[in-house]
Amino acid sequence: MKLRKSALLIAALSLTATAQAATTVTIGTVNNGDMVIMQKLSKQFEQQNPDIKLDWVVLEENVLRQRLTTDIATKSGQFDVATIGTYEVPIWAKQGWLMPLENLPADYAVDDILKSVRDGLSHEGKLYAAPFYAESSMLFYRKDLFEKAGITMPEQPTWDNVKQWAEKLTDKKAEVYGICLRGKPGWGENFAFLSTMINTYGGQWFDMNWQPTIDTPEWKAAIGDYVEMLNKYGPPGAAANGFNENLTLFANGKCAMWIDATVAAGLLYNPKQSKVSDKVGFAQAPVAKTPKGAHWLWAWTLAIPQSSDAKDAAKKFVLWATSKPYIQLVGEKEGWASVPPGTRTSTYENPKYLEAAPFAKPVLAAINSADPTDQTLNPRPYVGIQYVGIPEFQAIGTQVGQTIAAVLTGKMPLDQALKSAQAATARTMTQAGYGKK
Template sequence: MLLSRGRCFNYEFINGHVCLRALRLSVCPLLCLLCLILPAFVVAEPLIFSTSNASPFSSEHNPQAGYVNEIIRRAFASKSISTRFEHYPHTRAVFMATQGKTAGVFPLRSNQDHKDSLYYSNPIPGTKIGYLVPAATQVDTILPVKNGDINAHFLRLGLTRIGYITGAPIPQALVDASNIDTIAVSSLSSLLDMLALDRVDMIFADEYLVKETLVNERPHLQGQYRFIEALSRDHPFFLAVSKDTPNAANIIESFNEAYHALEARGEIEEVLKQYGMYEAAPSSSSLTVGVPDINGIKQVIQYLSSHDTPFSQLAIDWRVMDETVLRKRLQGDVAVNQANYDLVMLGNYDVPIWAKKGQLAAFADVPESYDIDDVIGAALTANTYEETLYALPFVAETTLTYYRKDLLLNAGLNIQSPLTYEQLYAMVKQLHQPEKEVYGIGLRSRVGWGQNMALLSVMVNTYGGQWVNQQMQPQINTREWHKAVSTYIDLLGNFGPPNHQDLGWQENQALFAEGKLAFFVDASSLGGSILNPKTSSVAKNVGVTQAPIGTVKRGSQWFWSWNFAVPASSERKQAAQQLALWLTSKALNDALRENYGLYAVLPGTRHSTYDESYQRAIPSASYEYSALRALSHTDTSASAIGKQFVPIAEFTAIGHLVGVQVNMALTKQVSVSEALKTAQYQTTSVMRRAGYIQ
């Protein structure tokens, strides 16, 4: 409801738009006329939908809050209908809609429940739903069968106890079977614990939810299970609108129309791909390559498609997605023993962990023409496990501070070296001019161990903190972490751009290039874009210096590399390795330089990159090259105990959990102290379940 000059308003659906309806009948005809004539200018209340945290479908902590969330928001926005989504536990979310307390609910697996109180949309693409069993279970003889025939197969294999999440669409034939027990549980993490403890024989669940839960909540169980592929089936989602919502039937009809239009324009497929939800299964006739949408990768793909190369005749299925999404998809596949890629781009955190588990094919014979001696030592060491090379570096980076020289000059400010966070805070405060759309600073805030926690980890380092001590005991709820997180929140919360609570490096890079940020602390590999006059309106006014420091000088810069690796499960290893060698070669870098200019060169991996012309054109290059050369073997392999990350498989879950808590503190849902206390408890629980501590 809205109050305006004593009148109380509600919303009404008129001519495809949600419009204000006056409860005083005398003004209703006028409002309706305005809605009909000027629908775009009518102030409207948002439709409030209840939803549950179910990544990657709908989640407070996913990029764009989940793909179903994004599809629904886009569809309504195309009809000029404002929406707002409120997150609840699933049962509560449904209750809110059925009782008319919200306009509707999503995502729902069935369109058959609560039909007396809900209108359902047409299907929205979902994922596969199926049966998760221990990896050693002999299920290869099971063929696709109708639900009613599954029982005999399960009985033969001794799979008589089936767990599922309350409300999941488990086949009725299993529920009705007298010799099979179906056990409903409220959470998937609890179901996975029951499977690990042999309290159920298998789980009926959504494949992506299982993967996300294993990666984010039960990392110590990764690799122990697999789905019965023959019995997995596609299962859609639905949006439901409460029949108590004014013009509910029209709202559903309008959504269906908008969805159909988005689908026709290819926008639905576009959204799905952004979340790694590829409808087509990998083809045996093409090489499937999974990569993050980092600077450089699209230029390389463009070069491949437009120039004659040794791979011009090779069919390559490039699957490009947000780096946080890619990590989840790759780790999720590994978690349930699925093979969907022939070549993948992994970080230097991932390579030794995958190699140790036997999940990567080694690069045993690197040709002399590759010039391995030209590869910078830190990048080579990061891809080596037990003296064997398992990946090849595509780009490498450290951390730098980018700033606007013209803004500092106009304000009479000078950059100190080394720059402290205290000095940075004072300058950011002085240069913050939101009324001119110039904001003091941009920092990564999107949840993810490679997003907000990548920067915060090195901030913690330079304030004297660490992730764990030598006994692997978490050290998060400490004075050092409190100082680092408080500084981060003070900077971003007071002087960050709009929507500062959900910005990744790409959004900040774009804002800086548009002239909307005074300072930007992030990866050195972004210099090519920020300093390129073709992609940056402020290129000539960009200054560069080392990353700020806190109370100690060490640890203020990260080392990171993106590297091409071939999964051991690939059936096209030789072709994949040949492509990886070319994608990381000096020859490709020379070709990019010749065709697209110095700014297109892939940074951080080769000495030959940093010639005089390159360092002169890109001021960040000298800082980057100096830092990368200074990194020793010990620095890169042990960037672990108390530094940028902990080199254990469980760190992905830890980084995600802590990242969520930091983001909640940034958005003032909890205090810094509360966030760190919860993060310490959650991290300790993960480490204890994995057996690192008692």
């Protein structure tokens, strides 16, 4: 009897010690659909790693960026895994804020990650973040509405096409809007989209002397068309809509067209999440004066801040959530159309994915056609398609985004907004020392 009691006591003490020894990994992530799935499936990771407890902080995109930037810049160590993008990774790596992902196990198959994505997440030849999903941009449309209106969608339409179709397809009484586009201000919100639109209209952010080129005919034409389309043919309150809001509108049958991230394809084709899953068509993102810069290139990634005190446990989770087995797990649990796209060559060679996802090859084509070093009609001094790869752009893009949102809501005329944005951006760049180097 005493022996049995002793064994039970030892077992109880062992369980207590294990619970006490569990390392907490705090993950800051964005409230996008793929990350919601990651959080749900992560219970399997915790079962496989009982010594690691995951603590989730899931935030709206603009709020997440602000929290993560503050935390990592001040080295406060609140987060062990940070969901950041292609813009932040090389800049933060250069600052010494991120842990390099080195000595990765062979079965992680790092060379399976698409080269353009891998290159964008590297600094001086080292990988600093693992891509959870990668994306370009494309046009989604309602095949049934196009057929009813007698419109044939080409492989890559023009913005003139889109304007004409938006007018024709708008039926406000039925709450169907011809076009849905991002209006929520932020460098990664309305300007993730608008920068690509401006590129293809022949515009850009800066000339070769780092002088802003905002108050130009190209910007005026692009922003003018954007504001006109959303005000005439877009949903009410478009200035509050980002990716998630437009995804909900389209999935509920409220949008005839939507130009946004290719990652939406898997969500729109999922009948559990989309009322129009059997009616979704897709085409390459529209062009105007030039095809250059029409497709953005982005990856949401998992990175480990140098300020983390749980780096080993965090690395275990990062490798699990960005691995080939994780993609397999999502395919089995959520359906193959819902797997995280854009990261691995093997995903695009998987017959199950290709069968379930008719958008797979066009998405890969859009990602492969996106060149962050040749993204504008005229020469430019910066890298990045829907952003400018300099630390100052986060503030500049958000400020200009707020100014354009004021045009969209009728609070400011377009000419005044462009002049104001030009002056504010020039001031920021001068203070930062650009143009003097």
